[in-house]
Amino acid sequence: MFSSFFSTAPPTDPQSPNFHPISSKLKPTELFGELQPKDTELLCTSSGFVTETQIFYITTPDGKSIMCQLIHSSVGLWYPTIQFTCKIYDSEVQKSTWKSIHVTNFTCAPPGSDRRSCKADEFSFTYKSKPDSDYPESYTVHANPAPEVQIFLEVTRPVSASGWKVGSGDEGGYSKFGPDPSNPEGYVIHRFWPLVKASGHLVINGKATPVEGQGMFVHAIQGMRPNLVAASWNFGNFQSPDLGGVSAIQMEFTTPTAYGMKGAGSGGVTVNIGSLVVGGKLVAVTAETRSPGDANDADAPVKSRVAHLKPVMDPDTSYHKPCELLFEWAGPSILPDKPGNYKASVNVDVGDLQHPKGLVEKVDVLAEIPKVLKMAVNYVAGTKPYIYQWMNPAKLAINEPGSDAPVEVNGYMYMESTFIS
Known part of the structure; x- marks a missing residue:
C-alpha cells in the first residue's frame, strides 16, 4: 500500500534491539x-526525510x-x-486509467479549514465534521489531474465504524527504529x-459515470529513509455491501536485515x-x-498475516510472485455485547x-518516483522495486465469537504486494 526504497547506513550497535x-x-x-482529530492532520514537513500519504x-x-x-x-x-496520483x-473490462502528477500551489490548511484539509491547483481534499450525526466525518475529493479525467467524490465515515490506530494515546500506531525508542532514528505509522461510504461521479474522456460504493481511508507516514523500513510490503482491502457493510483491511511490512528485534543483522x-468491520x-x-x-502458532488468540502461495519466478521483475494470496485476521471483539474472538480469512x-487473474498492473517503482528522489538515492542503482496490484472477486469467511460455522460474504479484494530487496 505504501512503499519506497531509500537507504542510509544502518545502526552500528549489534547488541541492542533496534x-x-x-x-x-x-x-x-x-x-x-x-x-483523535490530530491523528489525521497532515504534517507536511519540509525537514528530514519524511514521506507522508493520504x-x-x-x-x-x-x-x-x-x-x-x-x-x-x-x-x-x-x-x-508533492504528487497526486489516481487509478x-x-x-469487468480489465481497463485502468492511471494519472500521477506533480501539483502546483499546494496548501495545507487552506482558508477556513484545519490541517486535515489540503488543496492545490489540480486537486483538493476537504475535511468536514458533523458531530453527533450518523456520519460524523467526511472528505470531499475533487481532482482534475488531466484534461480527460475529473473526479468528484463525497467520502463519509459512519459513526459505527470508528477510525483506528494500533494502541491509544500519542504513542499509538508508532513502530520505531533505532536502539533508543525514546529518541528513534525513524518511525512508521498508519491511521485508518x-x-x-462514497458517492459522486467520474468524467473520463468526456463520459460521466456515477459512483456509489464503499471503501477505506488511510493516513500513513514514514519518518525515515523508507527502504530501511521494509524489504517488502503487503496490503489487502476487501469490501462488500452484504450484511450491512463488511470491510477487512490489512497492512504488512517486513524489515530488512539492518533492523530487528535482536539488533543490527537480525531483521x-x-x-x-488490520481490522474487521461486520x-x-x-x-x-x-x-x-x-x-x-x-x-507458526495456529491457536494464537491474535493472528493477522498474509501468505504468498505457489510462488513463481517472474522474469520481468526477478521476484517470486504468488499465484494465490491468503489473508487471515483474528482478534478480540471490541463490541461490549459480543465478547470473544473474531476470525476471518480470504484466499484469492x-x-x-501465463494466465494472470485480476492483475491491474506491475508497477516499476523507479519509473514512478520524482527525479529529485532518484538523485537522493542514486546509490540504490541495481535494485528493481516492483508493486503487483490485483483486483478480484473474493469470498471472505467470517467466524463471529462463539460460532464455529463461518459466514461467507461475497465482495471484491484489492491487493498489493511490493518487493524492494
Whole structure:
C-alpha cells in the first residue's frame, strides 16, 4: 500500500534491539486505539526525510476500484515534492486509467479549514465534521489531474465504524527504529478509517459515470529513509455491501536485515495490522509481530498475516510472485455485547505468469518516483522495486465469537504486494 526504497547506513550497535514494533507492545485487548482529530492532520514537513500519504480506496458493487492519493515527500535538502496520483480500474473490462502528477500551489490548511484539509491547483481534499450525526466525518475529493479525467467524490465515515490506530494515546500506531525508542532514528505509522461510504461521479474522456460504493481511508507516514523500513510490503482491502457493510483491511511490512528485534543483522521482522468491520460496525483490530524462526502458532488468540502461495519466478521483475494470496485476521471483539474472538480469512487466486487473474498492473517503482528522489538515492542503482496490484472477486469467511460455522460474504479484494530487496 505504501512503499519506497531509500537507504542510509544502518545502526552500528549489534547488541541492542533496534526495531520496536507497535504490534508487540500491547495486549490483545489494548490494540484498538480510537483516532483523535490530530491523528489525521497532515504534517507536511519540509525537514528530514519524511514521506507522508493520504489515500482513499473506493470499491463499487460492480467491481470498479478508485484510488486517490496525496504523496508529500521531504528529502531534507530539497523543497518537498508533492504528487497526486489516481487509478481507476474496471474489473469487468480489465481497463485502468492511471494519472500521477506533480501539483502546483499546494496548501495545507487552506482558508477556513484545519490541517486535515489540503488543496492545490489540480486537486483538493476537504475535511468536514458533523458531530453527533450518523456520519460524523467526511472528505470531499475533487481532482482534475488531466484534461480527460475529473473526479468528484463525497467520502463519509459512519459513526459505527470508528477510525483506528494500533494502541491509544500519542504513542499509538508508532513502530520505531533505532536502539533508543525514546529518541528513534525513524518511525512508521498508519491511521485508518476502515469503512467509508462514497458517492459522486467520474468524467473520463468526456463520459460521466456515477459512483456509489464503499471503501477505506488511510493516513500513513514514514519518518525515515523508507527502504530501511521494509524489504517488502503487503496490503489487502476487501469490501462488500452484504450484511450491512463488511470491510477487512490489512497492512504488512517486513524489515530488512539492518533492523530487528535482536539488533543490527537480525531483521526480517514482519509487522501486520488490520481490522474487521461486520454489519457496518468496527468489530476487531488485529496486530501481530513475527520474527525470523518464530513458530507458526495456529491457536494464537491474535493472528493477522498474509501468505504468498505457489510462488513463481517472474522474469520481468526477478521476484517470486504468488499465484494465490491468503489473508487471515483474528482478534478480540471490541463490541461490549459480543465478547470473544473474531476470525476471518480470504484466499484469492491471482493466476500464474501465463494466465494472470485480476492483475491491474506491475508497477516499476523507479519509473514512478520524482527525479529529485532518484538523485537522493542514486546509490540504490541495481535494485528493481516492483508493486503487483490485483483486483478480484473474493469470498471472505467470517467466524463471529462463539460460532464455529463461518459466514461467507461475497465482495471484491484489492491487493498489493511490493518487493524492494
